[in-house]
Amino acid sequence: MTPLLDVRDLVTTFPGRGRALRAVDEVSFQLGRGEVLGLVGESGSGKSVTGFSIMGLVDAPGRVASGQILFDGEDLAQLDAETRRSLRGRRIAMVFQDPMMTLNPVLRIGTQMTETLHAHEKLSAAEARARARDALGLVGIPSPQERLDAYPHEFSGGMRQRVAIAIALLHRPDLIIADEPTTALDVTIQAQIISEFQKLTEEQGTSVIWITHDLAIVSGLADRIAVMYGGRIVEAGTITEVLTAPRHPYTRGLIRSVPSENTRGTRLAQIPGVTPGLGRMPEGCAFRTRCPRATEVCSERPGRFGDAMAYHRCFHPHEEALA
Amino acid sequence: MITTLIRRAIQAGFVVIAMTLIVFIGVNVIGNPVDILINPDLNQAERLRVIENLGLDQSLWRQYLSFLHGLTQGSFGDSFVYGRPALDVILERLPATLELALCAMVIAIVVGLPLGLYAGLYPDRVSSKLIMTGSILGFSLPTFWVGLMFILVFAVQLGWLPSNGRGDTAEFLGARWSFLTGDGLSHLLLPALNLALFKTSLILRLTRAGVQEVVMQDFVKFARAKGLRENRIILVHILKNLMIPVVTIIGLEFGSLIAFSVVTESIFGWPGMGKLIIDSINLLDRPVIVAYLMMMVVLFVSLNFIIDICYTLLDPRVRLDGKG
Amino acid sequence: MERKLASTTGSPEGVVTGAASEAPPPPKVSAAIRRFLSEPTAIIGVAGLTLVVFVAVFAPLLSPQNPYDLMQLDIMDSRLAPGSESFTGVPYHLGTDGQGRDILSGIMYGLRTSLIVGIASAFAAALIGTTAGLMAAYVGGRTESFIMRLVDLQLSFPTILMALMVLAILGNGVTNVVLAIIVAEWATYARTARGTALVEREKEFIEAARCLRIPGRRVLLRHLLPNCLAPIIVIATMQVARAIGLEATLSFLGLGASVTQPSLGMLIANGYQYLLSGLYWISFYPGIALLITIVSINLVGDRLRDVLNPRNAR
Numbered sequence: 001m002t003p004l005l006d007v008r009d010l011v012t013t014f015p016g017r018g019r020a021l022r023a024v025d026e027v028s029f030q031l032g033r034g035e036v037l038g039l040v041g042e043s044g045s046g047k048s049v050t051g052f053s054i055m056g057l058v059d060a061p062g063r064v065a066s067g068q069i070l071f072d073g074e075d076l077a078q079l080d081a082e083t084r085r086s087l088r089g090r091r092i093a094m095v096f097q098d099p100m101m102t103l104n105p106v107l108r109i110g111t112q113m114t115e116t117l118h119a120h121e122k123l124s125a126a127e128a129r130a131r132a133r134d135a136l137g138l139v140g141i142p143s144p145q146e147r148l149d150a151y152p153h154e155f156s157g158g159m160r161q162r163v164a165i166a167i168a169l170l171h172r173p174d175l176i177i178a179d180e181p182t183t184a185l186d187v188t189i190q191a192q193i194i195s196e197f198q199k200l201t202e203e204q205g206t207s208v209i210w211i212t213h214d215l216a217i218v219s220g221l222a223d224r225i226a227v228m229y230g231g232r233i234v235e236a237g238t239i240t241e242v243l244t245a246p247r248h249p250y251t252r253g254l255i256r257s258v259p260s261e262n263t264r265g266t267r268l269a270q271i272p273g274v275t276p277g278l279g280r281m282p283e284g285c286a287f288r289t290r291c292p293r294a295t296e297v298c299s300e301r302p303g304r305f306g307d308a309m310a311y312h313r314c315f316h317p318h319e320e321a322l323a
Numbered sequence: 324m325i326t327t328l329i330r331r332a333i334q335a336g337f338v339v340i341a342m343t344l345i346v347f348i349g350v351n352v353i354g355n356p357v358d359i360l361i362n363p364d365l366n367q368a369e370r371l372r373v374i375e376n377l378g379l380d381q382s383l384w385r386q387y388l389s390f391l392h393g394l395t396q397g398s399f400g401d402s403f404v405y406g407r408p409a410l411d412v413i414l415e416r417l418p419a420t421l422e423l424a425l426c427a428m429v430i431a432i433v434v435g436l437p438l439g440l441y442a443g444l445y446p447d448r449v450s451s452k453l454i455m456t457g458s459i460l461g462f463s464l465p466t467f468w469v470g471l472m473f474i475l476v477f478a479v480q481l482g483w484l485p486s487n488g489r490g491d492t493a494e495f496l497g498a499r500w501s502f503l504t505g506d507g508l509s510h511l512l513l514p515a516l517n518l519a520l521f522k523t524s525l526i527l528r529l530t531r532a533g534v535q536e537v538v539m540q541d542f543v544k545f546a547r548a549k550g551l552r553e554n555r556i557i558l559v560h561i562l563k564n565l566m567i568p569v570v571t572i573i574g575l576e577f578g579s580l581i582a583f584s585v586v587t588e589s590i591f592g593w594p595g596m597g598k599l600i601i602d603s604i605n606l607l608d609r610p611v612i613v614a615y616l617m618m619m620v621v622l623f624v625s626l627n628f629i630i631d632i633c634y635t636l637l638d639p640r641v642r643l644d645g646k647g
Numbered sequence: 648m649e650r651k652l653a654s655t656t657g658s659p660e661g662v663v664t665g666a667a668s669e670a671p672p673p674p675k676v677s678a679a680i681r682r683f684l685s686e687p688t689a690i691i692g693v694a695g696l697t698l699v700v701f702v703a704v705f706a707p708l709l710s711p712q713n714p715y716d717l718m719q720l721d722i723m724d725s726r727l728a729p730g731s732e733s734f735t736g737v738p739y740h741l742g743t744d745g746q747g748r749d750i751l752s753g754i755m756y757g758l759r760t761s762l763i764v765g766i767a768s769a770f771a772a773a774l775i776g777t778t779a780g781l782m783a784a785y786v787g788g789r790t791e792s793f794i795m796r797l798v799d800l801q802l803s804f805p806t807i808l809m810a811l812m813v814l815a816i817l818g819n820g821v822t823n824v825v826l827a828i829i830v831a832e833w834a835t836y837a838r839t840a841r842g843t844a845l846v847e848r849e850k851e852f853i854e855a856a857r858c859l860r861i862p863g864r865r866v867l868l869r870h871l872l873p874n875c876l877a878p879i880i881v882i883a884t885m886q887v888a889r890a891i892g893l894e895a896t897l898s899f900l901g902l903g904a905s906v907t908q909p910s911l912g913m914l915i916a917n918g919y920q921y922l923l924s925g926l927y928w929i930s931f932y933p934g935i936a937l938l939i940t941i942v943s944i945n946l947v948g949d950r951l952r953d954v955l956n957p958r959n960a961r
Binding site: 101 | 540541542544545546547548549550551552555559560563564567
């Protein structure tokens with residue numbers, strides 16, 4: 001059976017000084033129906049741009065330069081603008097990071113919901129309103145009928161993110177790309193939103209790409225994980241594989257730097273150095289300047305070791321499980 | 324919201340009173356009130372009688388009070404030139420100026436808003452750059468000189484349009500208007516274009532700056548992610564956010580159009596308030612000058628008040644602040 | 648070592664210079680100039696402005712005729728088309744006006760009046776406005792709200808109306824035009840100066856200076872003023888252009904310069920009556936000169952704003 005989403009060697013570039021900078025560099029992964037993929041990386045690692053590339057919403061002058069984005073067997077990169085638009089919001093939806101910014105401040109919530117319905121379906125204003133109201137109820141917003149007439153500033157941050165999720169779920173999409181949807185929220189609200197999000201997508205059988213820098217969230221949420229560094233996926237696999245026996249030194253460093261119960265009292269591990277900017281990425285393996293295991297060979301570009309479902313990009317992978 | 328409005332109204336009232344004080348001080352203390360308020364053609368005996376009549380022999384405080392009293396009665400004295408109440412002389416000219424300013428505003432909006440929207444949405448296109456260069460020219464060209472060039476080209480060389488006066492007028496709502504007759508319209512076109520030039524550039528540049536700010540916002544990207552059509556994103560999501568600053572500017576600039584019509588009216592012999600005030604300054608017709616200035620003060624204060632109200636209607640966030 | 652000594656002996660000077668020196672050092676002047684000229688429009692602006700100033704300064708040497716000297720004017724030469732020659736064989740490149748005045752010479756001398764009026768009024772308005780704005784920001788309280796109310800009031804009326812108001816009260820003339828422009832424009836500077844100063848006031852080195860009881864005048868002049876200078880310079884540049892335009896407009900309306908010493912606006916006004924008979928040059932060429940002046944200044948100001956704005960620094 002073909003996977004719902006099959007991204008092959010996706011390259012997204014932004015023009016830099018004299019040359020194109022690869023914000024997304026030969027990214028490949030697959031996502032089955034109903035599956036949740038955690039796309040993990042530091043800010044600037046290219047995870048959000050990957051999400052926007054799939055949506056077809058890379059800001060000019062950036063563009064998808066090469067690669068395939070097979071959605072249900074069809075290459076999104078080859079589709080015309082109108083067909084892509086008709087997919088957006090209907091079959092592929094997106095939830096953004098900052099709920100304070102994603103809703104238009106001068107339009108009522110109801111308008112912002114019903115316009116999404118009208119963009120893809122022929123239905124009466126009353127029908128659209130009824131569906132918008134039901135969707136608000138579904139994400140746990142009290143008295144949804146009255147709230148349709150409210151403006152975004154009358155909601156709290158958590159409530160706004162619920163509205164955004166309700167909008168994303170309106171058309172029961174096959175795929176939702178959630179770009180750090182809880183980062184801007186309080187911790188207690190975060191937990192609520194995550195659990196409701198999980199419940200709703202499970203019920204509707206929606207596949208999810210959950211973009212985050214937070215390994216803890218992914219470990220409780222995702223079936224599979226892909227770790228990005230410097231625009232590339234350095235390691236991908238099932239959540240248990242990757243978290244218990246990470247192969248790539250970067251993944252290992254990332255996991256070590258999460259504070260957890262059993263390391264109490266010991267010094268928290270750090271990855272030495274800082275992530276270089278996009279224009280300053282070293283040739284070959286992008287991580288080699290910070291990597292304790294780096295050797296001569298690392299200045300070559302590492303290929304993918306493994307198959308499409310589980311692979312890493314390291315010449316000196318760790319073989320043992322984490323202690 | 325009601326309390327905000329009342330507070331604003333009280334503030335506006337204070338501004339009007341402050342301005343009456345300034346005009347009064349200007350006319351009665353800095354300038355010589357005898358020169359300013361009395362027809363220089365009168366002989367000595369008549370002068371003394373008028374000084375007494377006008378109360379110029381009384382203390383400044385009493386003079387100010389009686390000046391205010393005159394204002395509330397709408398009396399600014401008689402025009403030296405026309406021998407009729409100054410306010411009547413001005414109000415007769417009001418429709419001509421209003422017509423000119425409204426026309427110019429419509430031109431500025433109809434031309435400036437779409438061009439600014441275009442230049443803001445597609446800043447890298449050559450056409451956008453041409454538009455922006457044109458707007459710099461519109462800013463820098465002295466209005467009165469452009470007016471003269473209009474006359475030179477369209478009236479003298481090409482002979483297409485008349486260069487002077489209002490042409491035929493028709494009556495509507497108790498006043499006479501040029502835009503209701505073909506001849507009047509042809510007279511209106513050049514002055515309106517001339518007056519609109521600067522404001523078109525202004526609205527264009529503001530709209531462009533606004534668009535560039537709004538398109539960067541997440542909610543525009545989210546609207547795209549919802550699969551909305553580009554038309555709806557531009558006409559609803561972007562434009563509605565733009566309307567707040569643009570309406571403010573349109574409101575404020577309408578007042579300044581009326582003020583700047585002074586120049587255009589003088590060039591095109593348009594018989595409005597602007598031409599009247601210049602003539603009055605040159606003829607030292609002081610009652611008309613004072614009446615004109617006071618009218619402008621009231622006009623601008625009311626305009627600012629109306630803009631405030633529009634603001635609260637357009638921006639839901641302001642509305643809430645008003646409640647609290 | 649010296650600095651440490653100074654602070655332990657309790658002299659505030661050392662500490663404040665120490666604190667102030669923590670602010671980022673100003674960029675090198677040569678680099679700033681290079682950046683300024685990296686945009687072609689800026690070069691055009693500078694070139695135009697140089698030409699205009701050069702012509703205005705050396706008008707007596709450059710001009711074929713002294714247009715203010717009525718003895719040199721010959722009524723026989725009036726309303727000659729551009730390129731024609733005078734009775735005595737001198738060419739009039741841009742023609743003559745109704746009094747036989749050479750348009751080219753008129754423009755050169757007119758530029759002087761326009762530039763002097765523009766620069767003088769913009770400078771005076773900058774001085775008054777900046778002082779008021781800084782005072783408002785530094786003193787605060789009632790002084791601040793009084794000054795800012797006045798600024799708001801001023802800014803809610805268009806410049807031409809303020810100018811008309813002043814001229815209606817004081818009467819016509821060049822000096823009064825300068826006064827009128829000052830009255831009409833000071834508020835812009837005051838608002839900007841206060842805005843920038845308010846931001847600066849919250850910064851630590853000002854706080855430090857205050858805690859050390861440095862006299863207010865010193866804090867204003869040595870610490871607040873330099874930081875407000877960049878936006879003020881940009882506004883002042885643009886305002887010179889606006890002032891020149893406003894002066895020309897007021898002169899055109901017959902409220903400004905005298906007939907015997909015409910500014911550009913007056914020259915244009917003089918040509919108005921001949922326009923309908925097709926004698927375009929009397930109004931046309933002075934207008935072009937005005938246009939070049941204003942566009943050049945605006946281009947320079949536009950670029951200055953980009954270069955001096957720290958947000959745009961790369």
